[in-house]
Amino acid sequence: MKKYTLETLKKENELFDSYYGLDESDVEKVNRIIEMIERSRSIDVIQKYDVVEYTNEYGEYFPKATATMKRGENIELCENAGVHLSICDSKLCGSVSGGAFNHHKENEFAYKGMSSNTFWTWGNAGACANGGIYFTATVNLWECNDNKEMFSQKTHDKYYLSYRKAENNGDYQYFASKAGMNNYAWRTKEDMQAWLRTKRAVVTEKNTWGGAVIWTYKEIEHHLSDIEFDALNAHEDIFLMNGSKRRCKRVYDDKNYILHTYFVWYWEDDTQEFYTRMNNQNKIIDSYEVDYRKNEVNKIALEELRSGIVKPLEVKFN
Structure with missing residues (x-):
């Protein structure tokens, strides 16, 4: 069953729709990306684009950090990520803006359940002003705690x-x-x-x-x-x-x-x-x-x- 219809995608992208008009090609592209994200999840090991409740060494808490890169056991984590995704040669590829970025081993993450994450891709108008389409996908939720302070901003x-x-x-x-x-x-x-x-x-x-x-x-x-x-x-x-x-x-x-x-x-x-x-x-x-x-x-x-x-x-x- 497809996650988005044309109407539900319009509700989340009123700005794009007012400029260029969403169409079925946008819906098909978004649903294809979501399918590729969701079928690649694992509860055993954190995957790229999963959500992380992250506390850094200074006690600063980021409830929606994102795993943005995985190379072997090495995980790159972005505290406040904007993630652009597209399909390249039948594979999912993307780029990330935001920060700060830090690096961890995959055994530093504890599985907590499921969550949702927000992504974006270029719509039918191509790369242009206000040309991004936003959507959510179901991913896994993990916890990573580097806190060295007495308390954290979580509490x-x-x-x-x-x-x-x-x-x-x-x-x-x-x-x-x-x-x-x-x-x-x-x-x-x-x-x-x-x-x-x-x-x-x-x-x-x-x-x-x-x-x-x-x-x-x-x-x-x-x-x-x-x-x-x-x-x-x-x-x-x-x-x-x-x-x-x-x-x-x-x-x-x-x-x-x-x-x-x-x-x-x-x-x-x-x-x-x-x-x-x-x-x-x-x-x-x-x-x-x-x-x-x-x-x-x-x-x-x-x-x-x-x-x-x-x-x-x-x-x-x-």
Whole structure:
């Protein structure tokens, strides 16, 4: 049974179809490539184009890495791969863009089950702008773990903590960055420590670049109505959002390293017309904003630190 029909392939390739028009030759080509991929799988040994849940030595997690080359027992792995496939002399051939690339032995991969992977090929218009057709095929799923850190991004968030002495009073001095971008900043060490406590952070000893690597719980935000929020049995805290301070409630899942943060934000309500609903909800949402000057962010953590219930984390800056 063919995986794609003309209609189902169009749904996944609306851009190509709007430019050039998909036809049955595209469907035939895609289904032929899928057939060649899927019949070459093995649960005993990883194959080219299989999906890998990969954790590198720095704890960075890539849930959809791709095996892009196999030579004997040597496997090339791409953490974020774009894979182009075509049929050359009745054989499957392709090219890969993306990165980073690293190399492993096939015995470093553990079979986990089945998954899907996304590929692309040139359509009936040939190699041209917007001429690629995208499709998915069923492949095997493997795991490869090179992690040398205390945790990994599979279960935690990883930040780089740094310090820059403020030139003026009131300037930010402490920064937490993730994926090369500054995500959080604080003026005082106490505010930084309150955030670390709220996020259940752990500081590693790696400070060779002048800062510290920290691992925190993953945070999941939940939008609630005012009725749902008021009924939730959880500790109330304050968090910063869009330049305002708002009430929230927090629940910790220590088993899975997750911080659940609940706050009043737009919710479904089919009983009112859209603009009426938005106007009414905006008023309710605004009522959960607190006075910026009189209230402190992460107040629960601040109280714990000030009372001595918890100790500040030791963070060394070179």
